[in-house]
Amino acid sequence: MHEWALAEAVVSTVSQIAEREGLRRVTEVKLKVGELQQIEMEILRFALSELKRSSLLEDTEFIIETEKAELTCRVCGHKWFFKRIEIDENAAEAIHFIPEIAHVYIRCPRCGSPDFEVTRGRGVWLESIKGAKQDD
Amino acid sequence: MDAEYGLKALRVRSKMTDPRISVIEGRLKKVNSILAVSSGKGGVGKSLIASTLSLALASKGYEVGLFDIDFTNPSTHIILNAEGISPTEENGVVPPKIHGLKYMSIIYYSGKRVSPLRGVDMSNALIELLAITRWGSIDFLVIDMPPGISDAILDLIRLVKKTSFLMVTTSSKLAFETVRKLTSLLLELRVPVIGVIENMKMRESSFIQEQVKGMGLRFLGEIPFDYSLEEAIGDVDKLLKTLFAQKVEELAEKIISQPLRN
Numbered sequence: 284m285h286e287w288a289l290a291e292a293v294v295s296t297v298s299q300i301a302e303r304e305g306l307r308r309v310t311e312v313k314l315k316v317g318e319l320q321q322i323e324m325e326i327l328r329f330a331l332s333e334l335k336r337s338s339l340l341e342d343t344e345f346i347i348e349t350e351k352a353e354l355t356c357r358v359c360g361h362k363w364f365f366k367r368i369e370i371d372e373n374a375a376e377a378i379h380f381i382p383e384i385a386h387v388y389i390r391c392p393r394c395g396s397p398d399f400e401v402t403r404g405r406g407v408w409l410e411s412i413k414g415a416k417q418d419d
Numbered sequence: 420m421d422a423e424y425g426l427k428a429l430r431v432r433s434k435m436t437d438p439r440i441s442v443i444e445g446r447l448k449k450v451n452s453i454l455a456v457s458s459g460k461g462g463v464g465k466s467l468i469a470s471t472l473s474l475a476l477a478s479k480g481y482e483v484g485l486f487d488i489d490f491t492n493p494s495t496h497i498i499l500n501a502e503g504i505s506p507t508e509e510n511g512v513v514p515p516k517i518h519g520l521k522y523m524s525i526i527y528y529s530g531k532r533v534s535p536l537r538g539v540d541m542s543n544a545l546i547e548l549l550a551i552t553r554w555g556s557i558d559f560l561v562i563d564m565p566p567g568i569s570d571a572i573l574d575l576i577r578l579v580k581k582t583s584f585l586m587v588t589t590s591s592k593l594a595f596e597t598v599r600k601l602t603s604l605l606l607e608l609r610v611p612v613i614g615v616i617e618n619m620k621m622r623e624s625s626f627i628q629e630q631v632k633g634m635g636l637r638f639l640g641e642i643p644f645d646y647s648l649e650e651a652i653g654d655v656d657k658l659l660k661t662l663f664a665q666k667v668e669e670l671a672e673k674i675i676s677q678p679l680r681n
Contacts, residue, residue, distance in 0.1 A: 288511035288551045292438035299441055377528035380512065380551065383490075383544040386536055387529045397535045405543070409436040 285380070286323055289407055290330030294340060297412055301339050306414035309343045313411045317404030319352035319365050319382045321375060339414075352404030356391035363392055365404070382406060439550035443578050446511075446549065449556040450484070454613065454674070455575055458587045459597020461492075461566035464618040465587050467648065469563035470498040471664050472585075474655065475671035477519040481558040484514065484521040488548075489565040490541050491534055496526045500653040511551040518655050523552055542570040549578060568601050576610055583611040585639075585674075588627060589619045595627055602634060613677070614639040616670060639673055642666040 293314060301309050316322050324347065331345050352365035365385070367375055374388035382405050386397045447453065456469040466489070473485040487495040495501070499517055505527050506512040514523040525534060525544065536544065554560060562582070565571050575582045584605055588598040598615060605612050614637030617627045621644045631638040642663055651657040658664055 285508055285511050285551050288442070289438065291510070292440075292442045292550060295441040295445070296436065296438040300436075381525070381528050381544050381547050383536055383540040383547070384525075384528045384534070386540060387532045387534045398537075406547075407438060409438060 286326040287330045290327055290334050294334045296409060298339055300412055301414055305416055309340050309412060309414040311344050311413040313346045315410050316347055316349050316407050317352050318349055319401060319405050321367055321379045350404040353402045354399045355402045356394060356396055357398045357400060358396040359394040361391055361393040439546050443549045447579060450554055450560045451558045453560045453579060453582045455562040455564050455582050455584050456587060457564040457584050458566060459568055459601045460594045463587045463589050463594050466494045466563050467498060468587055468667060469561050470495045471667040472671055473520050473561045474518060474659060475668045476559050484554050484557050484560040486560060487524040487563045488545055488571055489563055490525045490544050491536055493524050493526050495563050496524050498652055499655060511553045513553050521554060538570045542574055545571060545574050576608060583613050585613045586615040587618055588615060590617060590624060590627055595630060612636060617641040619644045639670055
């Protein structure tokens with residue numbers, strides 16, 4: 284996912300949850316970012332800081348952790364980690380936009396199968412949100 | 420008082436914390452009508468109808484997008500001869516235009532390589548593309564669906580609430596049976612079905628028409644088997660001169676003349 288589109292999705296989701304839970308403001312958001320998508324952290328941080336303005340998230344601190352992308356072969360059970368440097372530029376860019384494209388370019392290093400599962404570190408998800416309630 | 424929503428609580432609501440889901444509706448906000456060209460069976464002409472219908476609507480002055488979500492077997496790019504184009508990045512991705520259509524397909528990322536995807540992967544790829552693609556303001560978004568009653572159908576019903584379904588069958592009882600099942604699911608879930616079109620008709624028979632009307636659905640017409648069609652694949656000018664295209668244009672007229680759900 285493009286970093287700006289991702290940041291927009293994060294801000295939108297946090298806002299929805301905050302509204303649903305009656306939060307007056309959101310103080311902290313913990314995000315996990317999987318390495319498969321090769322998110323440019325600087326761009327993501329900048330996009331978040333721009334998009335959070337004039338919203339419930341104005342004072343929010345974003346804590347972003349990365350997670351290694353672990354792939355597990357469904358055929359032979361082999362587990363390995365995605366490494367950006369092991370694939371060519373075009374493949375890496377395609378996986379950046381659609382992580383499932385990994386099945387087009389990557390094969391199990393042990394048995395050669397494209398039938399693997401991304402067991403960790405696929406995309407981006409919200410881990411926790413901290414905030415102040417509307418009615419104290 | 421601070422309220423903390425920790426890992427455990429959010430995992431319980433994991434669908435709510437996939438950030439991509441929340442932007443999909445907004446991405447399609449300025450899309451007036453979404454038409455999913457569907458069938459339970461493969462090989463009934465969905466991609467040709469979706470492509471030609473898009474071209475027909477565009478030729479009438481509408482802004483049209485074509486979205487090929489048959490991720491394992493995309494084919495609209497071959498019909499449109501869509502080579503040498505790619506989306507541009509602008510707070511997401513903006514589909515390039517070809518033959519007047521805003522066109523999106525997995526082929527920009529997979530090229531001509533095989534894309535062996537399981538259901539969960541197809542679902543994730545669809546969510547990703549719905550979340551990042553900026554269609555902008557368009558009248559129609561035509562979706563070329565994969566065959567089957569599986570992830571793509573369920574995801575559209577779940578995530579793109581304003582989708583209307585256009586069903587394609589051949590004259591075969593075998594194809595119609597899948598259309599009947601898919602339609603019954605859509606009707607049960609109160610999802611709009613525009614109607615059914617009978618494609619590749621080779622002999623006189625009112626079987627499909629009667630079945631469709633018996634289900635309380637609109638029969639949108641029949642398209643005779645067109646022997647010239649294969650040669651027109653990849654040549655849009657030629658395609659638009661076929662009998663097939665004339666029939667699809669009549670279908671476009673019917674779609675324009677009836678109100679669709681927004």
